[in-house]
Amino acid sequence: MIAAPIAHRFTLAWGRSRALAALAAGAASALAMAPLGALAWPVIFLTFPVLVWLLDGAGSGGRRGIGAAAAIGWWFGFGYFLTGLWWIGVAFLVDADKFGWLLPVAVAGLPAGLALFTAAGTALARALWVPGPARVLALAVGLTAAEWLRGHVLTGLPWNSFGYALASDLRLAQTASLGGLWSLTFLAVALGALPAVLADAPRDTRHPWRWVGLGALVLAAMFVFGAVRLATTPVGTVEGVRLRLMQPNLPQDVKFRYAAKDEVVAHYLKLSDLAASPPSGAPVTHLIWPESAFPFFLSREPAVLAKIADHLPPGTVLITGAARAEERPDKGPRRYDVYNSVQIVDSDGAIIATADKVHLVPFGEYLPFQATLESLGLEQLTRVQGGFSAGTRRRALEVPGAPPTLPLICFEIVFPGAPAADLPKDAPRPGWMLNLTNDGWFGDTSGPHQHLAQARLRAIEEGMPVVRAANTGISGVVDPLGRMRAQINLGREGIVDADLPRPVTPPPYARLADAIPLTLWLGALAIVIFARRVRGSVSTAKLQQRQC
Numbered sequence: 001m002i003a004a005p006i007a008h009r010f011t012l013a014w015g016r017s018r019a020l021a022a023l024a025a026g027a028a029s030a031l032a033m034a035p036l037g038a039l040a041w042p043v044i045f046l047t048f049p050v051l052v053w054l055l056d057g058a059g060s061g062g063r064r065g066i067g068a069a070a071a072i073g074w075w076f077g078f079g080y081f082l083t084g085l086w087w088i089g090v091a092f093l094v095d096a097d098k099f100g101w102l103l104p105v106a107v108a109g110l111p112a113g114l115a116l117f118t119a120a121g122t123a124l125a126r127a128l129w130v131p132g133p134a135r136v137l138a139l140a141v142g143l144t145a146a147e148w149l150r151g152h153v154l155t156g157l158p159w160n161s162f163g164y165a166l167a168s169d170l171r172l173a174q175t176a177s178l179g180g181l182w183s184l185t186f187l188a189v190a191l192g193a194l195p196a197v198l199a200d201a202p203r204d205t206r207h208p209w210r211w212v213g214l215g216a217l218v219l220a221a222m223f224v225f226g227a228v229r230l231a232t233t234p235v236g237t238v239e240g241v242r243l244r245l246m247q248p249n250l251p252q253d254v255k256f257r258y259a260a261k262d263e264v265v266a267h268y269l270k271l272s273d274l275a276a277s278p279p280s281g282a283p284v285t286h287l288i289w290p291e292s293a294f295p296f297f298l299s300r301e302p303a304v305l306a307k308i309a310d311h312l313p314p315g316t317v318l319i320t321g322a323a324r325a326e327e328r329p330d331k332g333p334r335r336y337d338v339y340n341s342v343q344i345v346d347s348d349g350a351i352i353a354t355a356d357k358v359h360l361v362p363f364g365e366y367l368p369f370q371a372t373l374e375s376l377g378l379e380q381l382t383r384v385q386g387g388f389s390a391g392t393r394r395r396a397l398e399v400p401g402a403p404p405t406l407p408l409i410c411f412e413i414v415f416p417g418a419p420a421a422d423l424p425k426d427a428p429r430p431g432w433m434l435n436l437t438n439d440g441w442f443g444d445t446s447g448p449h450q451h452l453a454q455a456r457l458r459a460i461e462e463g464m465p466v467v468r469a470a471n472t473g474i475s476g477v478v479d480p481l482g483r484m485r486a487q488i489n490l491g492r493e494g495i496v497d498a499d500l501p502r503p504v505t506p507p508p509y510a511r512l513a514d515a516i517p518l519t520l521w522l523g524a525l526a527i528v529i530f531a532r533r534v535r536g537s538v539s540t541a542k543l544q545q546r547q548c
Contacts (some may be wrong), residue, residue: 005329007199010053018054026079026118033084033160036167044192052139052196055126069126070119081111082357084160085444091364094441095253110371114150114157121146131204133197134531137524140190144521145184151415155362159414160450162188167457171226172219173482175461177507181416182517186524187222191215235479237499238431241402245282245486247271247330249472249493252440258295265304268293269311271495284316284497285401290471291321291410291436292340298322299343299351309349317352317400318345321436321469323384324354337389340365342407342436344399353398356391357409364441366390388414396423396430402500403431405467410437414454416461417513431503432465433458439473439490448473448490454481460534461509465501480504491510500526 013021013338029047031040037314056253058065089107092099115228125142129135143162151158167173176184194215197208248267254260274284280512298304298320308318322343340357360366366387394412396404408418413435423430435455439448452474459466459478466478476487479501486498 003195007049007053007056007196010050011057013054018057018072021050022072022075023079025054026081027083028077028079028163029162030084030160031077032165032168033446033450034164034168034453035446037165037453041165041168044162044188044239045195048139048189048192049194049196049199051122052135052193053199055122055129055135055139058126062229064126064129066126070123073122074115074119076122078111078116079116081114081160082108084446084450085114087442087447090443090445090447091441107266117146117150117153118143120149120337128525128528128532130528130532130535132200132531132535133194133205133208134528136190136193136196138528139193140186141521141525141528143189144182144186144517148182155359156415158416159411159454160263161185162192163479164350164450164453164457165192166222167453169223169226170482171230172222173457173460174226174229175222176457177229177463177509179516179520180461180509180514181457182514183520186517186520187218190524194222224364230481230483233481233504235481235504236502238403238502241466241500242282242285242497243467243477243500244272244287244467244495245467245477245488246287246289246495247470247472247475247488247493248290249491250440255292255438255440255471256295261294261296261301261304262292264295265307267305271493272310272311272381274313282497283313286399286500287312287316287318288436288467288469289318289320290435290469290475291438292323292473293320294322296323297325298345299324302349305345305349305351306394308345309347310405313345314347315401316347319343319399319434319436321347321438323388324356326389338384338386338410339391340388340409341391342397342409342434344397346400352400355395355397355407357388357412358391358394359412359415360388360390361411387427394418394423396427397434404428405432405434406430406464407434407436408458409435411451413437413458413466414451416458417509418458429503429506430464431502432467433462435466436470437468437473438471440471444491452476456484461507463504463507463510465503467500477501 002279010021024070025047028043031043055069056069057450058072068254086107090108092106121143124145125139128141147161161181163181165188166184168378194212197205197211200208248271267288272287320343322341324341327336342355343351344353346352363367396406398404439451442448455466455468456478460482461482463480465480469475472491474487474490477485477498479485480503486496487502488494488496
């Protein structure tokens with residue numbers, strides 16, 4: 001009785017009022033993301049019902065209101081991405097004279113583009129719409145399909161997918177070990193939207209509280225599963241491995257200025273100081289520096305490698321981010337390719353292993369139609385002429401004195417299923433994931449917190465620890481259950497020493513990838529189609545009775 005009048009206001013909304021309601025609901029939904037998600041994630045139980053009621057009202061349009069539903073979804077998505085991704089604009093202020101004019105384009109243009117996926121999801125949902133509880137599943141089917149596409153189309157950007165709302169609670173996040181991000185996304189939409197049935201007419205939904213109670217039972221089961229998994233899954237550490245993570249917190253204008261190379265190297269070595277007694281008393285075996293650590297090509301600076309060798313005790317290795325150049329005599333004016341890489345340096349100062357970043361950031365590391373846009377005077381944020389080149393295939397790195405690691409540079413960590421998707425089928429499973437990043441582009445905003453939240457979910461999905469080193473951001477060690485074992489906070493300069501956690505037995509998602517979320521999605525789609533046929537049969541029978 002309380003919900004029905006509220007629902008009617010949204011169902012009957014039209015024009016500007018309907019757009020503003022969808023915009024506000026989407027913007028409020030973004031509160032469920034980091035850094036507020038741990039407290040605010042239940043907001044989805046208020047905002048997704050609003051989306052259901054708005055889509056109910058779209059049915060008065062032509063072709064069952066699919067066009068109107070797409071418009072509602074676009075406004076909802078625009079509000080969601082505008083509120084959740086506004087911090088991307090901060091990157092354009094690092095070199096404001098060159099890129100500041102693009103800030104409004106980035107802040108509004110990216111959400112507008114991403115909202116097209118949400119629009120497609122609500123259009124699909126409306127095409128499947130059926131009164132009653134089944135429409136909640138229709139919405140989950142539509143938005144989950146749209147979010148999956150957002151994670152894959154045009155190189156993909158699954159950042160802040162709806163499933164991260166449930167991942168805000170570490171107990172609920174354990175469900176990702178079963179079905180990954182896409183299962184969490186389906187559940188977040190379905191459970192979040194379920195309170196909408198409380199406003200349904202009795203002819204559409206009998207005993208609506210039973211449906212809400214069913215949703216509460218699913219949520220409770222997730223809580224219990226997560227709590228038991230956290231309490232009963234042993235996580236050991238790798239013997240003989242002691243990590244030191246260094247977070248230099250350098251300003252971006254220093255980090256990429258070649259003239260500051262001596263200052264940068266001196267700062268790193270002083271901050272890392274392995275000659276001093278480690279806080280733990282245990283010797284450091286692996287020193288880890290962040291992404292693109294140097295304003296030069298490390299392999300071309302023998303004097304710097306010599307300084308690093310002097311700094312490293314025998315048997316200790318440095319794992320660092322570094323740009324590298326590879327000669328390409330056949331490429332005309334640009335005679336080399338530049339890669340964003342991870343390199344391992346031994347105590348003799350030799351680079352003994354390298355892995356290149358495969359999944360580059362559009363407009364950050366390269367420009368689509370690079371040559372054409374460069375001819376018009378445009379540059380990517382990193383200002384590398386010609387843009388970075390992508391590695392051909394991601395591979396595990398052999399690390400002396402430690403298990404093999406899977407390097408995931410910067411936002412490569414936000415893509416679910418990376419090990420299964422990118423490593424050869426017969427390759428041995430890595431022992432840990434290494435995430436070198438530079439979140440200094442985004443300052444003290446919500447962006448670095450969201451980046452960490454996604455890295456933690458990858459650890460749960462794969463049952464594999466994640467070691468993160470950031471120029472600034474949030475550096476630390478995440479165990480295979482998503483717990484932070486060590487941490488350097490955003491905006492802080494410093495080091496932290498930590499043991500390397502062991503991986504746990506590969507959970508179902510690590511073994512089956514997207515098979516479980518696909519089964520969940522197909523099952524829900526079948527239920528919706530069945531509900532539509534049943535309702536169609538009932539309507540036909542009633543019409544025949546009236547005609548008789």
